[in-house]
Amino acid sequence: KYGGGADEKAVEGSHFSNNFKIAYQASSASEQAFLEYLDQEIAPDHGITIEPVGIEDGNQLDQATADGDYIANIYQHNQRLKQVIESTGMKLTALGPVFQWSYSIYSTKYDSIDDLPDGAEIALLNDPANTAQALWILERAGKLTFKDGVDPWAATEADIADNIGGYTFTYMEYGAGPRTLDSVDAVIDYNMSFVDAGTPEEYRIYEPAAPLAFAGQLVVGTEYVDDPQVQKLEEIFFDPRVQDYLADNDDPNLAGQLAPVSDE
Amino acid sequence: MIEISGLTKAYGDTRVLDGIDLTVADGQIAAVVGPSGAGKSTLARCINLLERPTSGSITVSGQDLAALSGKQLRLARREIGTVFQSANLLRRLTAAQNIALPMRHQGVPEAEIRRRVGDLLERVGMLQRANHYPSQLSGGQRQRVGIARGLALQPSVLLSDEATSGLDPDATRAILDLLTELRDDLGVTILVITHEMDVVRSIADHVAQLDHGRIVEQGAVADVVRRSDSPLSRALLPMPTVPAADGRRLWTLRYRGAVSPVWLSHAGRDLGDIAVLAALVEESGDTSVGRLTVGLDPRLDERRVVDVLADLGLAAEPVTSLRAVRAESAA
Amino acid sequence: MIEISGLTKAYGDTRVLDGIDLTVADGQIAAVVGPSGAGKSTLARCINLLERPTSGSITVSGQDLAALSGKQLRLARREIGTVFQSANLLRRLTAAQNIALPMRHQGVPEAEIRRRVGDLLERVGMLQRANHYPSQLSGGQRQRVGIARGLALQPSVLLSDEATSGLDPDATRAILDLLTELRDDLGVTILVITHEMDVVRSIADHVAQLDHGRIVEQGAVADVVRRSDSPLSRALLPMPTVPAADGRRLWTLRYRGAVSPVWLSHAGRDLGDIAVLAALVEESGDTSVGRLTVGLDPRLDERRVVDVLADLGLAAEPVTSLRAVRAESAA
């Protein structure tokens, strides 16, 4: 019915046209830059154009992908995807990881994570995946422990067994991180947000390696997994040149924000 | 024809109208008078069913409005023109548009509306102000637009709630002529609420006095003015204020109709000098009516005075005290 | 004391007031009459500066309001009571609260406000309706609340714009008595706008007729009624409608003051039978005034009629045609 877009003609035998509409989280300039790179450098080899579509509301974006409005989306990690599928029953399939987000602790008041005093106020993003990711950073830094049997990628404040650093947490909307820096002791947020905001790197006080579990996935509607155009999609995204580019590009929208997929 | 019987209207515990019986025959003008707050406007609003009566029945042109369906009620109301006490003009419409409104809603053709609006504006002397908004009109001008609007649908029954109060004598005259013409030429049945007794005397066929929600007196105007001592008759033909009496005996004289205009000269031959202290003599509804206070020689025999004047067609009554005359003239 | 000179008010191109000169002396009642739309309300609104005059000057109690500062203007306005043509009551306040409003704003103590409100309500006969909202009052009741409010600040100057139109004769009388009392006992200067000539005759000292924004005639009421043929005098003492003349010659007679009330009998001795066709004889401001249309023998010499009546103190004038009388009486 759609062919990858209401106004384009689908390719014979496929639901999608040669213009791949791919949804990303609109507030992420780096995801957009990544898709633009694919469009310019990789897709032409396959006779394809890639059209990045920014949608802010993740739930709606997933729904539209499941419906085949978009051939794919690239904004979430596996755990989040599992959560969405479990909660809503949307028919979505992850084809594999494409990049990892750099995620760090920033502070204007303290120089390292160990300087954070007992009772420090730390601001976290309020959406579930990002809250969990931030808590997990603290867990891996040895600043807190989770209760038994808690999935770190779905953890919330309620799942903390021992808050070793004695932190208090404040929640904020995506975009508020850099703006909040002065009001709290530390902020845990995506590097890309701070880069966008022009926050000096010296305020980045802790930068753990991004774990594979939080790699951004290429997600398609389950119904379309076998669609011939989706095959092409995989060829583009999993082209080896992509990981190399992520590792050593100097695009200000990408460098230090989206990292290549790691081994673990 | 308006027939009201046993009409009662209460707001909560207070009865504003209490057992009203009143009939206005076809092609007649009935006047309703009475003190402020007596219930006159409420009566008019019950007739066109803007207020639902608490009890009692009202029929207009044989129809009981309260019993009609929505559509029938609307049709019936188109036959009843209403002039509101406070003109109630639409603020956003010009004088002409205000008058046109009921016709527009009734689906009168545009050309016909234009013609009638022009005609009505001229009738009420407002042609020059056709395109003024109410805020640009004087009080009396607004009132006249309200009158024109009440006539717009060429109703067969007209309720006019103090249409002429606040109008100057000329404008009042013009409106009254218009009402008389409607009655005489088109047979419109008219209920006029007014405080001006000249209005009653000059155009009404029937008059009813309302007080505290009850009709305290009513009758044909011709009959009421002849009554010698009813409050309504005194109100209708008020005695002008009487100056000091200097030694004469005061008499009130009253007549209507077939009386020779030279009665005063004739009476003088029998009764001696007649001091005319106060008088109102005028033509009312084709006959002459008179009401005078005169001073006569106190030595005259009461019986004789009454007889002499009765022979001439006048009712005479001695005034008991000056105080009484004053009180009466103020009533 | 109100002194108006050369007052002009224009809305755009239309001059609503055009070179008005008018003085109301201290403790006097001046009446302004004139057809609807003549500019009477605008005049009143210029006096308390609700409308800024286009040109000309107005002083009230010696102060030129237009020249005052905001605070001085407010103080000056407190001395000027205003009764609006359409009562302009606040919808969300009861009758009593409406009357209390100006006092509250002037900072009158609460006890004093209660006392004065009660007093005023009683004066205008509205004590029973003190706690009614305007929507629960009749038209005349609203008007009376408006009057009471205009008096609330015990002003030394009162502007009354058709305060009594729409009131029944009793209520009108009560209001007029109140106004007279204010003038006589407290020396209040009052400007009364009215269409009711009885109001002018019974309370006004001075009268001015406005037409199309100009004063066409003015003077002391006592003088104006004596004038034999000015339009204002005819309006003030209208000739009642005259019945058919059956062969007699019609004369208009007019007098004021020092005339013996038996003049009619005396004149009859010289002139034969006098047919009284229309008459208005009454007391006005302490003297007697009369205006009659009589029928006399057509063979009588005109000069003689005039002389006989002049000797008795009356001005007599032959009526040229019946038509003329009718037109005059309608004017």
Add this chain to the structure above:
Amino acid sequence: MISLLSTPWPDVDDLLLPALGETVRTVVLVMSIVVLLGGPLGLLIFNTSPLGLRPHRAVNVSISWIANLGRSLPFLVLMAAVIPVTKLVFGTTIGFKAALIPMSIAGVAFFARLTENAVREVPREVLDVGLASGSNRWQIVRGIQLREALPGLVAGLTLNVIAMIEYSAIAGAIGAGGIGYLAVNNGYRRFDDHVMIACIVVLIAMVQAIQFSGDRLVRALTH
């Protein structure tokens, strides 16, 4: 601190102009629905209330309840709640079309109340004029109530248009685009200060222009 990553000034237009177009399109479309449905709904609420032309408690309570629903939920939640409807009508839950339904619901509910408030100010007496001259209810509503309430309605409409511009910024989250969304997403979330400044200027100019024209119209209609 101006971010280094801001869109260069000359390129801001490329983002701004389409976004402006989207906002205008969305708001115009939504406002037509809002006027068409919200106006009658408000009239119905008022006229079935005890002060109206045809008081009817049951009808009044239920439609008033329905109108309140449209204003009860945070807009994002409302958008989620009406997904099934949107899907049914437009076959998609994303983009400009998907924003129309939740925006219309919120706008209609808002305008219904504004209409109700405007119409409440028409004095009962002028409605009586219509009743007494046998006009039917619809004529009274249209020829008298709406006519007399016109300045109030225009003022309400002005409020509503501006509120819809605000809502369209939230609706941008599901891909409806628009200038408010551009400000939020590129300006606020991506720290693109040039875009932010440009959007703010355009938004302020737009709102000023709407309010100014609204005020002028209201005054012209007030006699």
Add this chain to the structure above:
Amino acid sequence: MISLLSTPWPDVDDLLLPALGETVRTVVLVMSIVVLLGGPLGLLIFNTSPLGLRPHRAVNVSISWIANLGRSLPFLVLMAAVIPVTKLVFGTTIGFKAALIPMSIAGVAFFARLTENAVREVPREVLDVGLASGSNRWQIVRGIQLREALPGLVAGLTLNVIAMIEYSAIAGAIGAGGIGYLAVNNGYRRFDDHVMIACIVVLIAMVQAIQFSGDRLVRALTH
């Protein structure tokens, strides 16, 4: 399908009650500021307009412009724009306090317009009553304008309270909490259907109750 991840029903209260408290606290506080500042601002806008008590073009245009500012920006952008002010006043840009300033700005601007609209309906003639009896401007404004416009003002206030509940859901984004934010964040984003249902029920009940009381009051004030 009810998500498996939903908070068990008995525990929903633990989230709901504090959120409700936060909403009530925020809305009550903001509304007091809104009434205190928005009312006077609206009166000033109306009374300096050509229809008002003291027309003054320059003042009117400038304050009207300022009031429009508060409604020009998407709320999230407004929050970002006033960060310096918030920081100055409260020393923080996060949490309940930080939400007060942007919410108040938006609310004040909104209520100013609602007040202006309500007061415009007071007939000129009753203002004349005050002028003619030498009341000062403030007395006319308070004793006549506000008094006569009371039903309209209460209706406007009702609209405003409900709009503030909606705004508080957005203000949740900077940590102000509240029931609308709970619905968005836990209900919508975390698929916690129990919380979502509970929030929706509470929000609807709250809005209904406010509108219902508002309507009752308006009717009681209309004579």
